[in-house]
Amino acid sequence: MSDLHLVGLSIRNGSKIYPGTQALKNVDFDLRMGAVNVLVGENGAGKSTLMKVISGVEQLNGGTIELDGKVVAFADRTEAARHGVGIVFQELNLFPNLTVTENIFVGHEKTFGGIHIDSVAQTATARALMKRLEQDIDPDMPLGNLRIGQQQIVEIAKALAENARILILDEPTSALSATEVDVLFRVIGDLKRQGVGIVYISHRLEELIRIGDYITVLRDGVITGSRSMEGVDIPWIVANMIGTASKEFPKTVEHTLGDEVFRVENVCLPRPAGGYSVDHMSLSVRAGEIVGLYGLMGAGRSELLECIMAQHPNSSGKLFIGGAPVREKSVSGRIKRGLALIPEDRKRDGLVQIMTIRENLTLSSLKDFTRIFHLSLKEEAGKAAEFVKRLAIKIASLEHPVSSLSGGNQQKVVIGKALMTQPRILLMDEPSRGIDIGAKAEIFRTMRRLAGDGLGILFVTSDLDEVLALSDRILVMANGRLTGSFPAGANAADVVSAATPNLNRVDTL
Ligand SMILES: Nc1ncnc2c1ncn2[C@@H]1O[C@H](COP(=O)(O)OP(=O)(O)OP(=O)(O)O)[C@@H](O)[C@H]1O
Numbered sequence: 387m388s389d390l391h392l393v394g395l396s397i398r399n400g401s402k403i404y405p406g407t408q409a410l411k412n413v414d415f416d417l418r419m420g421a422v423n424v425l426v427g428e429n430g431a432g433k434s435t436l437m438k439v440i441s442g443v444e445q446l447n448g449g450t451i452e453l454d455g456k457v458v459a460f461a462d463r464t465e466a467a468r469h470g471v472g473i474v475f476q477e478l479n480l481f482p483n484l485t486v487t488e489n490i491f492v493g494h495e496k497t498f499g500g501i502h503i504d505s506v507a508q509t510a511t512a513r514a515l516m517k518r519l520e521q522d523i524d525p526d527m528p529l530g531n532l533r534i535g536q537q538q539i540v541e542i543a544k545a546l547a548e549n550a551r552i553l554i555l556d557e558p559t560s561a562l563s564a565t566e567v568d569v570l571f572r573v574i575g576d577l578k579r580q581g582v583g584i585v586y587i588s589h590r591l592e593e594l595i596r597i598g599d600y601i602t603v604l605r606d607g608v609i610t611g612s613r614s615m616e617g618v619d620i621p622w623i624v625a626n627m628i629g630t631a632s633k634e635f636p637k638t639v640e641h642t643l644g645d646e647v648f649r650v651e652n653v654c655l656p657r658p659a660g661g662y663s664v665d666h667m668s669l670s671v672r673a674g675e676i677v678g679l680y681g682l683m684g685a686g687r688s689e690l691l692e693c694i695m696a697q698h699p700n701s702s703g704k705l706f707i708g709g710a711p712v713r714e715k716s717v718s719g720r721i722k723r724g725l726a727l728i729p730e731d732r733k734r735d736g737l738v739q740i741m742t743i744r745e746n747l748t749l750s751s752l753k754d755f756t757r758i759f760h761l762s763l764k765e766e767a768g769k770a771a772e773f774v775k776r777l778a779i780k781i782a783s784l785e786h787p788v789s790s791l792s793g794g795n796q797q798k799v800v801i802g803k804a805l806m807t808q809p810r811i812l813l814m815d816e817p818s819r820g821i822d823i824g825a826k827a828e829i830f831r832t833m834r835r836l837a838g839d840g841l842g843i844l845f846v847t848s849d850l851d852e853v854l855a856l857s858d859r860i861l862v863m864a865n866g867r868l869t870g871s872f873p874a875g876a877n878a879a880d881v882v883s884a885a886t887p888n889l890n891r892v893d894t895l
């Protein structure tokens with residue numbers, strides 16, 4: 387296979403040093419054209435750093451980059467783009483108040499004679515890109531109105547609009563549904579046939595095996611394996627990633643559940659255009675219970691969690707904690723009552739990028755440290771350090787900005803931050819998004835332990851294996867409504883069919 391695919395870009399003996407961390411250590415990497423080169427490794431292994439070097443966002447401290455056999459040095463993103471390198475970043479880099487079209491063309495507008503923006507041509511191209519990605523998205527719509535998965539698709543469209551010869555996709559599917567992943571894979575297949583060299587980063591190992599032609603494994607900044615994908619299986623990947631055999635999901639253990647700790651009655655969120663995104667939802671969670679909320683993207687699951695956290699002033703319905711009605715109308719009031727949400731979009735809702743890791747961890751529980759428990763700064767740092775250890779967050783120092791962490795480690799900070807408020811009910815939206823296999827098992831174990839301590843957990847996931855393995859009870863939503871309720875050990879096919887009610891039954895329950 388390797389004879390079929392020419393090396394378009396390569397890194398020789400590449401090193402990258404950040405303050406406190408050597409992110410890349412003498413790395414040799416070949417990027418093959420007309421093929422999908424997958425890159426895998428634990429959170430903080432150096433994957434994004436390697437791609438930032440190739441796309442001109444960061445520069446090597448040692449070693450060289452060769453493009454078509456010639457040594458190059460990209461001073462910045464623009465210079466790399468001029469050489470045909472495009473990148474979809476791990477974290478969304480879009481402007482919520484600009485339209486979809488404007489976001490796609492920001493920085494490389496189509497113009498008449500280099501002066502006036504040709505908005506007709508831009509809209510037409512944006513429309514064509516949405517069609518190519520099989521999306522029913524209006525290009526004139528403000529981006530902020532789209533769900534995070536759709537925003538991720540716009541991010542991909544933006545890279546496609548540049549017609550790059552080398553296209554880097556850093557965890558492009560973390561917020562996509564299975565159907566959307568299929569669409570993206572078809573587009574990748576077309577690009578491959580056109581000779582584009584693709585780099586694909588993901589923590590979903592099945593996905594890598596399905597789409598990859600070549601695989602490179604990174605661990606602590608070192609390449610531990612690099613080969614053609616032929617014959618590669620999950621145990622091989624995991625062994626190179628973490629040096630041990632595959633880590634399993636912790637199994638649901640028999641445990642007694644407590645009384646009802648949380649109840650939601652008739653929650654509704656009207657859509658501006660009529661109808662409801664959350665349509666008369668009711669559910670309850672018992673102490674010590676993990677309830678998995680499964681559904682397709684757009685089913686209204688995230689919106690339900692947002693209503694519970696008082697993030698939609700126009701929502702209605704009743705909430706009860708331990709049988710007592712929740713009357714607080716503000717987010718902070720609800721946190722005080724024992725509710726905590728770990729949001730899906732950590733960059734927007736979860737973290738303050740310019741603040742330190744310690745400050746982010748203690749942000750929501752700050753009052754506890756100053757008033758309730760009379761804890762000092764030193765104790766705050768001690769508590770932060772304890773959570774860093776408990777969640778195995780990989781950091782050089784608590785005092786570094788949270789923006790210096792890898793994507794997965796930022797996600798763990800968001801989880802730690804929510805746990806610090808000592809909630810009675812924990813709401814988690816896609817808790818394993820962007821998290822490596824080892825850390826995922828760690829987070830699932832943490833969820834189990836927390837439930838064992840009597841916390842009620844309601845978590846949203848689009849991952850079928852995850853909902854089946856982790857939940858004491860599975861609820862399914864479609865079109866804003868509850869369409870199914872299953873005990874632990876439910877049949878996968880039943881859960882999926884409840885999530886796609888247009889294909890079968892309607893309005894049950
Ligand atoms: N701007 C920065 N300043 C300081 N350290 C950084 C910076 N960016 C990354 N690092 C560190 O470099 C290492 C590699 O990070 P990188 O983002 O490349 O990991 P990754 O493999 O992409 O992980 P993930 O799967 O979590 O996204 C980590 O230890 C990270 O904390």
Ligand SMILES: [Mg+2]
Pocket residue numbers: 433434435476556792793794
């Ligand atoms: Mg990364």
